[in-house]
Amino acid sequence: MASGESPYKRTTYRYSPLLALLLVPNSIIHRSWGKFIFSASDLLVGLFIREILKLRKVVCTVSVMVWLLNPFTFTIGTRGNCEPIVCAMILWIIFSLMKGNLSQAAFWYGLVVHFRVYPIIYALPIILVLDSKLFRSGPKPSLEDWNSHTSSTEKKTFHFSVRSLFSRERIMFGLISGGVFLACNAVSFYFYGHEFLHEALLYHLTRTDPRHNFSIYFYHIYLHYERQFSAVEKLISFLPQFTVQLALVFSFSKDPVFCMFLQTVAFVAFNKVITAQYFVWFYCLLPLILPWSRMKLKWEGILCIILWIGAQTHWLLWGYMLEFKGVNVLLQLWMASLVFLAANTFVLVKIIQRHRFSPLFRQYGSSDGKNVKKLD
Amino acid sequence: MGSKRGRSVIAATSIFLAMSCLNSISTTQVGTSMLDSDTFCISDQYIMQSYFTTQSSLNESEFRHLHKECSENIPYEDVPAVATLQHRDVTGEGSHRHLLTTIKLRSFHSQSHLHKLVIVERLPLGVFADPFELQSLQQRRAFRDVSVFGDTDLEQPSFRSNRSVVEIHVEINGNGETSVKLPLHARYQPIGESGYSRVEFGEPDLFLCSRHVPNQEHEQRRCLVLSVGRSKTQTRSVFWEIPAGIRSHTEYVSVVTFVAAVLSAFSILVASVLSSKVESCKNTKEL
Numbered sequence: 143m144a145s146g147e148s149p150y151k152r153t154t155y156r157y158s159p160l161l162a163l164l165l166v167p168n169s170i171i172h173r174s175w176g177k178f179i180f181s182a183s184d185l186l187v188g189l190f191i192r193e194i195l196k197l198r199k200v201v202c203t204v205s206v207m208v209w210l211l212n213p214f215t216f217t218i219g220t221r222g223n224c225e226p227i228v229c230a231m232i233l234w235i236i237f238s239l240m241k242g243n244l245s246q247a248a249f250w251y252g253l254v255v256h257f258r259v260y261p262i263i264y265a266l267p268i269i270l271v272l273d274s275k276l277f278r279s280g281p282k283p284s285l286e287d288w289n290s291h292t293s294s295t296e297k298k299t300f301h302f303s304v305r306s307l308f309s310r311e312r313i314m315f316g317l318i319s320g321g322v323f324l325a326c327n328a329v330s331f332y333f334y335g336h337e338f339l340h341e342a343l344l345y346h347l348t349r350t351d352p353r354h355n356f357s358i359y360f361y362h363i364y365l366h367y368e369r370q371f372s373a374v375e376k377l378i379s380f381l382p383q384f385t386v387q388l389a390l391v392f393s394f395s396k397d398p399v400f401c402m403f404l405q406t407v408a409f410v411a412f413n414k415v416i417t418a419q420y421f422v423w424f425y426c427l428l429p430l431i432l433p434w435s436r437m438k439l440k441w442e443g444i445l446c447i448i449l450w451i452g453a454q455t456h457w458l459l460w461g462y463m464l465e466f467k468g469v470n471v472l473l474q475l476w477m478a479s480l481v482f483l484a485a486n487t488f489v490l491v492k493i494i495q496r497h498r499f500s501p502l503f504r505q506y507g508s509s510d511g512k513n514v515k516k517l518d
Numbered sequence: 519m520g521s522k523r524g525r526s527v528i529a530a531t532s533i534f535l536a537m538s539c540l541n542s543i544s545t546t547q548v549g550t551s552m553l554d555s556d557t558f559c560i561s562d563q564y565i566m567q568s569y570f571t572t573q574s575s576l577n578e579s580e581f582r583h584l585h586k587e588c589s590e591n592i593p594y595e596d597v598p599a600v601a602t603l604q605h606r607d608v609t610g611e612g613s614h615r616h617l618l619t620t621i622k623l624r625s626f627h628s629q630s631h632l633h634k635l636v637i638v639e640r641l642p643l644g645v646f647a648d649p650f651e652l653q654s655l656q657q658r659r660a661f662r663d664v665s666v667f668g669d670t671d672l673e674q675p676s677f678r679s680n681r682s683v684v685e686i687h688v689e690i691n692g693n694g695e696t697s698v699k700l701p702l703h704a705r706y707q708p709i710g711e712s713g714y715s716r717v718e719f720g721e722p723d724l725f726l727c728s729r730h731v732p733n734q735e736h737e738q739r740r741c742l743v744l745s746v747g748r749s750k751t752q753t754r755s756v757f758w759e760i761p762a763g764i765r766s767h768t769e770y771v772s773v774v775t776f777v778a779a780v781l782s783a784f785s786i787l788v789a790s791v792l793s794s795k796v797e798s799c800k801n802t803k804e805l
Contacts, residue, residue, distance in 0.1 A: 352706055362775045365709055365768040378776070382783035393790040408786060412779065466612035470713040470761035476771060480778050487782040491789040499793075 156341050158257050159330045161224055180219035183226035185210070190233035191429045194399075197240050198285060198433075205429035214418075215425050223419050228258050229426035236399060236430075239268070240285060240502070248315045252322025256330075259343065260423065263387060263405050270395040271502065272311040285503060354464060354475055356416035356457060358483050361476035363414065383412040396501040400434070403427040404490065411486040437496040446489045453478070453485035556599070556743035565636055565725060565741065566667045566685045600624040601724050601744045604695070608719065608758045613704040615758065619722060623694035623744075632742060634662065635696055636725040639684045644717040644760060645702045647684045655701070663687035687727075707762035715762040718755055721746050 167175040188210040195202035209215060219226040231254040238247035251268070254261045330338045352364035359379065371379075386408045394401040406424040410416055437443050457478040463471045562568055605620035621635065641647065652664045668682035688696050707715035727741040 358775050358778055361763070361767070362772050364706060365763050365765070365771060367706075368708065379779075382779040386783045386786050389787045389790045393794045412783070464613075464761060466614075468612040468759070468761060470764075472713075472761065472763055473767060473771075476775075480774070483778060483782055487785050491785055494786075494789045494793050497793070 157224065158326070158342055159334055159338060160257065160326065161227075176224075177220055177222055180222065180224060180226045181216070183230045184216055184219040186230045187226060187233055187426050190230065190237055191426075194233065194237055194240065194430060195433065197237075200433045202429075202433070205432050208429045208432065209426060212425060215422055218419060218422050223422075225419050225422040228254060228261075229422060231257070232261060232264075232402075233426060233430075235268075236402075239271070239398075244272075244311060244314060245318055248318030249322050251315075252319035253326060255319070256323050256326035260406075260409065263409055264398075264402050266391045267395045267398045267401045267405070269312050269315065270391070271398045272309065272315055351415045354461060354472070356418075356454070356479055356482055357414055358476070358479045359414045360479065361472055364472075379414070383409070386412060394499070396503075397499060398502055399427065399430045400497060400499075403431050404494065407486065407490050411483055411490075431493075431497065434498045434500050435493065435496050436498055437492065442492065442496070446492055449485045450489050453482040457482050557740055558743075559738040559740050560727075561738050563663065564665050564667075564685050564687075565727075566638060566665070566683050569667065569683075599726070599742055599744050600747060602747050602749050603721065604749045605697075606719070606721075606756050608702075608756055609699075613760070615702055615704075617700040617702055617719065617756075618697070619700070620695065620697045621724065622749075623690065623726075631728045632726040632740070633689060633729050634727045635688050635690050636727050636741065637686045637688070637698060638723040638725070639686065639700060640720065640723070641682050641684060641702070642717050642719060643681055644705055644707055644715065645758065646682055646705055647700065647702055651701055652684070660699070661686050662689055704758070704760045707760050709763035709765050709768075711765055713762060713764050714759045716757050716759055718757045 164179065165176045188206050191209055192202055192206050195205060215226075231250050235247045235250050235254070238244075238250065247268075251261070251264075327343070330342070352360065352367045354360055387405055390401060390404045390408060394404060403424055406427060410420045410423065413420070437446070457475065460471050460475040460478050463469045464475055560567075601624070602622045603619065604622050605618065607618050609616050609618050617639070619637070621637070623635070646669075647666050649666045652661075652666065655661060656664050664684065664686045666682055666684050669680040684700060686698060686700065688698060690696055704717075707717075724744040724746055725741045726744055728739045
């Protein structure tokens with residue numbers, strides 16, 4: 143890009159040209175510029191986690207350490223992957239919403255969806271939480287004081303009415319984020335044409351990669367690659383993903399951070415392609431929900447960690463046999479993917495069961511609770 | 519007496535004729551060096567550079583048409599046009615291996631203008647070379663020049679991709695022997711019955727060219743086609759067994775995949791709904 147050419151000349155470049163623009167100093171200043179930026183974003187994510195938890199009046203050292211000292215997440219930035227930037231943007235959006243800064247949240251949301259398509263799954267919980275009973279732009283929203291009992295008078299899910307569906311805040315959010323998204327795409331299209339559309343957007347929506355990855359679908363896709371999938375088949379394979387996303391949103395949207403975390407884990411687990419960098423998407427949200435979990439590290443927490451890492455390692459062993467030893471273990475590798483999905487499901491269900499539900503925003507007009515409950 | 523002399527004259531003539539016949543036979547067996555050298559000229563940096571503008575495949579019949587005539591002022595050189603393939607093998611394990619080729623030129627003259635050995639490797643369907651990896655090898659001076667032509671899509675499985683060609687330029691050292699290690703990667707193979715797909719490597723096409731002068735754009739360079747012979751030790755063909763999907767797995771893999779997805783989705787659904795119910799029960803109790 144530094145020499146005026148398209149970043150899509152490199153056949154495996156599948157991101158926004160904005161990312162390539164951000165990395166132009168790699169050619170000009172120093173070739174590790176990108177890695178510095180990503181590592182700085184990593185630290186920024188740690189800072190945002192701390193700020194968000196402080197806003198919710200929680201002591202947060204352990205949570206911040208879970209992100210900053212996680213060897214998986216900090217190596218992602220240092221090896222040159224741009225995910226920490228995306229995580230920083232997502233957390234900034236959450237922070238802005240908590241501060242009542244609607245336009246800023248909307249702007250960054252439009253940008254992050256242009257950057258990476260997956261945050262589109264957060265659209266529904268964000269829109270739902272912009273209920274005018276809870277959130278009005280202008281005055282700072284009152285955050286639920288989770289130490290008290292005010293949540294006892296509220297319903298867990300939203301009560302819909304057509305009028306509230308199109309509240310001023312929701313429309314504003316939709317317009318601003320939609321506008322930013324379209325503007326970024328328009329500029330990119332202007333410079334790079336159809337190549338940009340195909341590589342950065344459409345590829346991610348229609349990606350079916352038959353090469354081996356953690357997804358349970360890879361072998362199915364490979365065995366059927368010689369013939370195209372019919373529309374019905376594609377729809378059927380999308381149904382589990384779709385149902386789970388809807389179920390999670392309608393069950394947990396009042397606590398949007400928890401909802402987003404669950405949605406991300408489920409989205410990654412049911413996706414047609416899973417690569418290790420996708421895990422960072424929910425790792426950045428994990429510290430934000432840990433303080434509300436009744437799960438103790440001993441032994442349930444450790445069991446979850448061991449199961450999840452164990453299933454991954456098991457898959458990697460078979461992957462090594464296939465790729466570096468040249469032995470046909472495709473069937474065993476696929477079975478390891480199934481085990482990994484089972485581990486993901488188990489951990490997800492356990493987290494749901496052990497979560498102390500805490501809505502983010504307090505309803506306008508409700509009184510403060512008198513009882514203060516200690517964290518157990 | 520006359521018949522004896524006559525017979526010896528006939529014998530001597532026959533021997534002479536036989537020897538000259540043998541000479542010409544061995545000349546044609548050896549190659550085309552003296553009588554009808556297959557030389558051509560190129561104006562690009564790479565022989566294969568403009569190949570795909572006129573040809574669409576790498577079949578043998580089409581490949582022979584890349585030779586272009588030379589203009590008059592290019593000096594002609596009489597150089598032996600034979601190379602021996604001393605060693606050819608695929609080394610390594612797994613999906614990432616190296617194609618090792620050792621070539622020896624017959625009677626190489628270090629005074630000759632033709633200094634550069636050009637190896638054109640038409641890769642079989644099923645493997646590919648990574649252009650970026652080759653570029654970094656070139657920067658580390660493993661090759662003088664290297665480029666990949668044809669289908670360079672790194673991600674497509676082999677039944678969706680077309681063949682590619684790697685053109686490597688190496689300088690020849692004093693004894694006329696050179697060794698090249700080309701890193702290759704396996705594509706996903708078409709599914710079959712046995713679980714493995716065999717990819718066979720043919721022989722490389724070898725040329726001897728004069729050096730490319732970087733600043734002169736339209737200068738023509740002469741290239742000589744080398745005929746490739748195998749050494750006595752190198753008689754077996756070179757192949758690579760790559761893991762491939764097994765057709766008989768298709769049905770039950772699809773069924774089990776979808777059952778697993780549905781079961782997981784169902785567990786998460788149940789857990790979410792139950793969790794909502796538990797919370798609202800708790801809330802109503804506390805009221």
